[in-house]
Amino acid sequence: EFPKDLNHIDEIRIPSRISFFAFEFAALDYSDPPRNQYAYKLEGFDQDWIACGNRRYASYTNLPPGAYRFWVKGSNSDGVWNENGKSVRLIITPAWYQTGWFRLGVVLALVGIAGGYLYSRQKQVDNLRRSEARYRTLFENAPIGVCEADFRQFPPLAIQFNPRWVSLFACSGEPQRRLDHYLPTEMLARCRDSLAQSATWTTETSGRRCDGEEFLLRFSASAVANADLSRCILVVEDISAEKARRSEEEAIAEERRRIAREIHDGLAQDLAAIRLQVHRWQQWIESDPRRLWSELENLHTLLGEKIREVRRAIFALRPVALDELGFWKAFDRFLQDFDEQNQLHTFLSVQGDRTALEPCLEPLLFRILQEALHNVARHAQAQTVWVEIDFRQGVLLRVRDDGVGFDPAILGRLESEGHLGLQQMRERVEALGGSLRITSQIGKGTQIEVLLGNKRTE
Numbered sequence: 001e002f003p004k005d006l007n008h009i010d011e012i013r014i015p016s017r018i019s020f021f022a023f024e025f026a027a028l029d030y031s032d033p034p035r036n037q038y039a040y041k042l043e044g045f046d047q048d049w050i051a052c053g054n055r056r057y058a059s060y061t062n063l064p065p066g067a068y069r070f071w072v073k074g075s076n077s078d079g080v081w082n083e084n085g086k087s088v089r090l091i092i093t094p095a096w097y098q099t100g101w102f103r104l105g106v107v108l109a110l111v112g113i114a115g116g117y118l119y120s121r122q123k124q125v126d127n128l129r130r131s132e133a134r135y136r137t138l139f140e141n142a143p144i145g146v147c148e149a150d151f152r153q154f155p156p157l158a159i160q161f162n163p164r165w166v167s168l169f170a171c172s173g174e175p176q177r178r179l180d181h182y183l184p185t186e187m188l189a190r191c192r193d194s195l196a197q198s199a200t201w202t203t204e205t206s207g208r209r210c211d212g213e214e215f216l217l218r219f220s221a222s223a224v225a226n227a228d229l230s231r232c233i234l235v236v237e238d239i240s241a242e243k244a245r246r247s248e249e250e251a252i253a254e255e256r257r258r259i260a261r262e263i264h265d266g267l268a269q270d271l272a273a274i275r276l277q278v279h280r281w282q283q284w285i286e287s288d289p290r291r292l293w294s295e296l297e298n299l300h301t302l303l304g305e306k307i308r309e310v311r312r313a314i315f316a317l318r319p320v321a322l323d324e325l326g327f328w329k330a331f332d333r334f335l336q337d338f339d340e341q342n343q344l345h346t347f348l349s350v351q352g353d354r355t356a357l358e359p360c361l362e363p364l365l366f367r368i369l370q371e372a373l374h375n376v377a378r379h380a381q382a383q384t385v386w387v388e389i390d391f392r393q394g395v396l397l398r399v400r401d402d403g404v405g406f407d408p409a410i411l412g413r414l415e416s417e418g419h420l421g422l423q424q425m426r427e428r429v430e431a432l433g434g435s436l437r438i439t440s441q442i443g444k445g446t447q448i449e450v451l452l453g454n455k456r457t458e
Contacts, residue, residue, distance in 0.1 A: 011089040016098060022059035025086070027074035035077035042090070044068040065094030145169070145236040147179075151192045151229040155180040159231070168217075168238060170209040179234075182207055183219065191221050198226040207236065215433055216240045243431035250427070270306060274299065327362045328354060334370070335387070342377045345384045352391030361452060364432065365389075365397060368425050372399040372448050380404060380446060394453015401447075405440045425450075 014021060027036040039049045040058045045068060052058065058072070073085030096102060139146055145165035149156045156179045166175055169182050179188060187205050194201040200222040207217040217236045224231040277295065284292040325333065335346045357365070369387065376382055380403025390396040426436045429450055440446040 009088060011091060013091045013093055015093050016065045016095050020059065020061045022057050023070055023072065024057045025072045025074070026056050027076065027082070029074075029076040032077035037075040037079070037081075038072065039074075040070065040072040042068050042070050049073075063092050065092045065098050067091055147234040147236075149179060149232050149234055151195055151232050154189070154192060155185065156188060156192065156232075165236065168209075168236065169207065170211055170213070172210065176210070181210075183236075187219070191219075192229070195221060195223050195229060195232055198223065204239065207238075213433065216243050216431065240431060240433065243427075246431075270302060274302070327357065327366065331366065331369070334366075338373050338377070344377070344382060346373075347384070347386050349386070349388045350391075351389070354391065356391040357395065361395060361432075364428055365395070365450075368397060368428065368450055369399065371425050376401045376403065376446075379406070382445065394451065396452075397450040399448045400445065402445045405442045405444050405446055407442060408438060408440055411438065 023040070025038065025040070027033075027038070029036055034054055036054060037051070038054065038056060039051045040046075041049045042058075042060065044066060045060070045063065049071075050058070058070075068090040069087050070090050071085050071087045073082050075081040139162050142162055142164055145168045146162040147165050148159040150159055157177045158175070158179055161175055169175070176182070184205060187203065191201040191203075200220065202218070202220045204216065204218050206214050207219075208214050216239050218239050220235040222233055223229065224233065277299075281292050281295060284295075324330075332348070335348060338344065339346050373385065376385055376399070380401045382401035382403030384402050386398075386400045388396075388398040388400075390398075425448075429436045429452065432452060434450060434452040437449045437451075438446070439449075
């Protein structure tokens with residue numbers, strides 16, 4: 001409904017929720033109304049006039065919001081048209097979600113969401129780059145060898161090495177990509193099985209440098225993602241020095257236990273016996289002085305032996321003479337004392353340049369000689385010992401005696417029963433990449449051969 005006649009209304013407003021409306025019109029010629037003709041046009045929507053014959057209405061559906069003007073004209077029964085026609089302004093008012101402000105808000109919201117996404121994405125990329133830079137810095141400057149490897153094939157292939165890995169394995173030029181060039185194949189197979197089960201693998205094994213030299217290392221491996229064998233991180237650390245230090249500490253502890261046993265079983269027992277004898281000697285001062293004199297002579301001899309035992313124990317516990325006298329003088333002095341204490345004949349033979357012996361090997365060589373000669377004195381029942389040192393290729397120490405010998409098959413049983421001397425000698429040598437070989441035959445003596453370096457003997 002309208003407040004006044006449509007002929008006096010210039011503008012009509014229709015909300016956009018009304019999807020259908022129609023205009024009705026009529027020509028004021030009543031001579032023959034059925035022959036009156038009409039045409040209409042909605043400016044802003046229709047391209048041209050629409051002739052509708054004698055139909056007196058025009059309908060529209062789903063007009064978009066906006067401003068329009070509806071025109072209508074008619075003709076009488078003689079076909080004379082009123083060219084001026086009649087018009088009315090039509091406003092389709094938009095809903096709130098059709099307004100320009102709403103559309104601008106949607107555009108701004110979309111721009112904001114896109115900008116926020118792009119900012120968040122860029123921030124993630126920046127964080128990833130910083131993380132990658134930190135990882136790369138850690139990877140390149142790590143004090144241990146690090147390698148990224150692909151375990152999907154076997155032997156596994158390295159993707160990249162850090163500089164420490166290259167220097168640790170003494171690689172020159174382009175490093176080998178196959179990991180079995182550096183690490184034992186059996187160990188890599190066990191490692192692959194563990195990684196396939198999403199477990200971390202850690203072990204101590206031997207590595208092989210590019211020049212063929214073997215050394216002890218600690219090996220760890222883990223997959224970047226669970227059970228993803230395409231990217232695995234391997235870490236290796238040279239533990240030769242650590243192993244040697246542990247072996248040296250164990251050797252010192254074993255020396256102390258051995259000396260404690262010797263003092264307890266020897267010196268302490270003898271001193272306790274002398275204390276009991278002194279009580280008897282007090283009674284012989286007047287009753288039997290001749291017998292007392294004989295006993296004092298025996299005591300003098302016994303005390304001399306015990307003094308030598310104490311000196312030998314102190315010298316074996318800590319070879320201070322290495323610092324005071326130097327290796328070779330301390331070596332000669334030890335051999336002389338060994339001969340005197342055990343009534344043996346020891347012969348020393350040195351081939352090659354004596355100055356070729358590295359200072360770091362002096363304590364090891366000295367303690368190995370101590371342990372070897374100690375075993376000769378206790379078990380060999382030998383008369384003569386030959387000590388040979390050869391510096392011509394590496395360092396070779398050979399200790400040979402003419403004693404009773406033994407069956408080498410019992411070595412494993414002796415070690416399991418707590419006889420750790422030979423085991424510790426072997427560990428000390430192997431910790432430095434060397435080898436120890438023992439040969440013996442019952443009735444034909446024993447030979448201990450220690451090799452440090454690349455010399456090989458038969």
